[in-house]
Amino acid sequence: MDDNTLQILKTFRIMVVDDFKPWCRFASATIQKEPELQIVGEASDGSEAVEKAQKLQPDLILLDIGLPTLNGIKAATQIHQVAPDAKILFVSQISEAEIVREALSNGAKGYVLKTHAGADLLPAIKAVTGGGQFVSGELKESRC
Secondary structure, eight states, X not given: OOHHHHHHHOOEEEEXXXXXXXXXXXXXHHHTTSTTEEXXXXXXXXXXXXXXXXHHOOSXXXXXXXXXXXXXXXXXXXXXXXXXXXXXXXXXXXXXXXXXXXXXXXXXXXXXXXXXXXXXXXHHHHHHHTTOOEEOGGGGGGGO
16 A cells, blocks of 8 residues: 555544534534544543543544633643644634634644634644644634
């Protein structure tokens, strides 16, 4: 098998972290449309996200910012310590430039607005799992 064939066969293990159950159901349903993507866990607060990331060692974590017990940005800092290979894609309704910059400067590989998730979630996941970055269109100006 060549490298391209191996890339096609790779399954990406994803953990979804959000305290809003309807969003988790939407994210799971969207992710399950792609055979190479697999949900390996969910968490509903920042502390639980850190614990599960350490245990599950997912390839990608979809992480909300507004989480109970430990916000997403602080959770991401701890996740980088316990699951250093996990890539983080923030998915949030927060669009303030300062928060977006802080999230991205904290090692996240992308930021998707929940209001654009229908169009942006799968392209963002594919970009990040492929080694790239992704930021929802209207947020790109706010990064400057």
